Amino acid sequence: MISRYNKRNKFFLGKTMVYCFLSGWALTTIYPLYWVLLNSFKTSYEIILNSFNIPGEFKILNYINAFMKINIGRSYLNSLIISCSVVAIVIFLGGLAAYVLGRFEFKFKKAIHTALMGSLLFPAFCTIVPVFVMLKNFHLLNKHLGLILPQAAGNLPFAIIVLTGFMISIPREFEESALIEGCSVWQVYIKIIAPVSRSAFASVAIFTFLWSYNDLFMSLIILRTREVQPINVLLAEISSQYGTDYGLMAAAIVIIIIPVLAFYLAAQKSIVKGLTAGALKG
Amino acid sequence: MKHYQNWLVISLFLCPALLLIVLFLYYPFFMSFFRSFFKWDGFFTSEFIGLANYKRMFMDTTIHKALKNTMYLMFLACFIQVGIGLIIAVFTDSISKGAKFYRTVFFFPIVISSTAIGLMFKLFYVYDGGLLNTLLNFLNLESVVWLTEKSAMTAVAVPVIWQYVGFYFVILLTAIGRIPDDIYESAYLDGINGFEKTIYFTIPLIWDVIKVCFILAITGALKVFDLIYVITQGGPLRASEVLGTYMYQKTFVDYRYGYGSTIAILIVVLGLVISYLVNRHLRREEVTY
Numbered sequence A: 001m002i003s004r005y006n007k008r009n010k011f012f013l014g015k016t017m018v019y020c021f022l023s024g025w026a027l028t029t030i031y032p033l034y035w036v037l038l039n040s041f042k043t044s045y046e047i048i049l050n051s052f053n054i055p056g057e058f059k060i061l062n063y064i065n066a067f068m069k070i071n072i073g074r075s076y077l078n079s080l081i082i083s084c085s086v087v088a089i090v091i092f093l094g095g096l097a098a099y100v101l102g103r104f105e106f107k108f109k110k111a112i113h114t115a116l117m118g119s120l121l122f123p124a125f126c127t128i129v130p131v132f133v134m135l136k137n138f139h140l141l142n143k144h145l146g147l148i149l150p151q152a153a154g155n156l157p158f159a160i161i162v163l164t165g166f167m168i169s170i171p172r173e174f175e176e177s178a179l180i181e182g183c184s185v186w187q188v189y190i191k192i193i194a195p196v197s198r199s200a201f202a203s204v205a206i207f208t209f210l211w212s213y214n215d216l217f218m219s220l221i222i223l224r225t226r227e228v229q230p231i232n233v234l235l236a237e238i239s240s241q242y243g244t245d246y247g248l249m250a251a252a253i254v255i256i257i258i259p260v261l262a263f264y265l266a267a268q269k270s271i272v273k274g275l276t277a278g279a280l281k282g
Numbered sequence B: 001m002k003h004y005q006n007w008l009v010i011s012l013f014l015c016p017a018l019l020l021i022v023l024f025l026y027y028p029f030f031m032s033f034f035r036s037f038f039k040w041d042g043f044f045t046s047e048f049i050g051l052a053n054y055k056r057m058f059m060d061t062t063i064h065k066a067l068k069n070t071m072y073l074m075f076l077a078c079f080i081q082v083g084i085g086l087i088i089a090v091f092t093d094s095i096s097k098g099a100k101f102y103r104t105v106f107f108f109p110i111v112i113s114s115t116a117i118g119l120m121f122k123l124f125y126v127y128d129g130g131l132l133n134t135l136l137n138f139l140n141l142e143s144v145v146w147l148t149e150k151s152a153m154t155a156v157a158v159p160v161i162w163q164y165v166g167f168y169f170v171i172l173l174t175a176i177g178r179i180p181d182d183i184y185e186s187a188y189l190d191g192i193n194g195f196e197k198t199i200y201f202t203i204p205l206i207w208d209v210i211k212v213c214f215i216l217a218i219t220g221a222l223k224v225f226d227l228i229y230v231i232t233q234g235g236p237l238r239a240s241e242v243l244g245t246y247m248y249q250k251t252f253v254d255y256r257y258g259y260g261s262t263i264a265i266l267i268v269v270l271g272l273v274i275s276y277l278v279n280r281h282l283r284r285e286e287v288t289y
Helices: A002-039 A044-049 A061-068 A072-103 A109-119 A125-137 A144-168 A173-180 A185-196 A198-214 A217-222 A231-241 A246-266 A268-280 B007-035 B052-059 B061-094 B099-110 B114-124 B131-138 B152-178 B182-189 B194-205 B207-222 B226-231 B243-253 B257-281
Strands: B038-040 B046-048
Touching (some): A002 A246, A002 B099, A002 B114, A061 A072, A072 A144, A072 A246, A109 A144, A125 A217, A125 B007, A125 B243, A144 A217, A217 A231, A231 A246, A231 B114, A246 A268, A246 B099, B007 B257, B038 B052, B038 B257, B061 B099, B061 B194, B061 B257, B099 B152, B114 B152, B114 B226, B194 B207, B207 B257, B226 B243, B243 B257
């Protein structure tokens, strides 16, 4: 009887420890965001006085400044234009290529597949210099298209590999009857293959969007004028200029994070799936 | 079927994607390799200098520093990042209440851009009113300058490591969830405890996945750029320079395109060699279930 009591007690202690540890780590991911959110409603002076307390009144001055002083709205729009275009190109071209690679018989199919796998190993560092020079020669520096093309190319191999893997598993009977009835290959792709592959397209789209929205390295190098810069570049650059305006910086961080966070909470399952599948990508 | 050999369809569907990939990935990659043998400023001078850039790399003390810092990040990524990921995955697997909540909060730093996280940590390290110093003052301790030559590398490593713990957590948790329960059954009868179960059963059973995590952590550490660029720009006095930031600095600030390409090639080669070594040396007898 006593030993059983001890065992249960030990078990209870173990569980408590587990929960303590997990909650401790959860605190490190939640509290920093909460702290930033809190301070985005204070003036810099109030932050220096006490950055932990809840502000007496919630001032939205920092948010107004973010839109007026550093024109965060425009770079928001730039980010959206760039990332949505990248997703559209990757989904459209990647889907078509994946369909051909998954279904058709031709020479070099294996070689193309190997080449796609190989390109996953190229980090942006080892392509950026020639890309930069090439864009300069085509007069695409400081233009949205100049960033959209290399970002799309960088995400295509991963997208094609994931989509091909999915499309191979679709039973052929689906499309063969349509082909016999005289539908063109394009119609079969649009009406049958693409809708059936929705979930794979969703994973790819999510991964590509987040990758592009969060990218700093390429954007920083290719887009150098304020008018075209996406939000990450703008903030990285002004952090030296307005770095001491802590309230403004906090508000800016909240502004970048909020849409992504809302999107994450709404579509958590597909996002986790999309990003872990993206582990493949270099 | 004949339909599946129509070369017109094949080329129309396939070529646009392949064209982009060749133009923006393969061509630049080989060009970078080629250019690493040149002294080149991107505009006027372009002179073949053979292996001089590579030789220079051996003499360049900054690259030694950057390499050391990158190795330090790799080490932390493998042991701390994957380590914490494994611990919280085992713990989360052992509980039933709240597991979903933990999954949500552990993963979300990955969704946020490194730029935003970098700016956030910059605010934590601020001398007057930063989170850390406010905490110290609260405990009646003196404020500390967080980003000194000595501490800068650790200060930037913390967010780098912290951000991706949740990523390995999800991968490992999925792997643990796939282990069938009946494997543990006889062990339970022998009165095994949670710790023994993890060491003798769970870890060997998911060893392949852990290995994949190590390789991802290593290649991830080689690609670190955003966070360090935002927090310290590699400073002070290059104390937190890593290969990525140094490559950026050499190429796009000092306009040494040739040497920058050489550093980029070094990053690729390191990634391939270290992943290969890890893959080889961590091979264990296959455990099947």
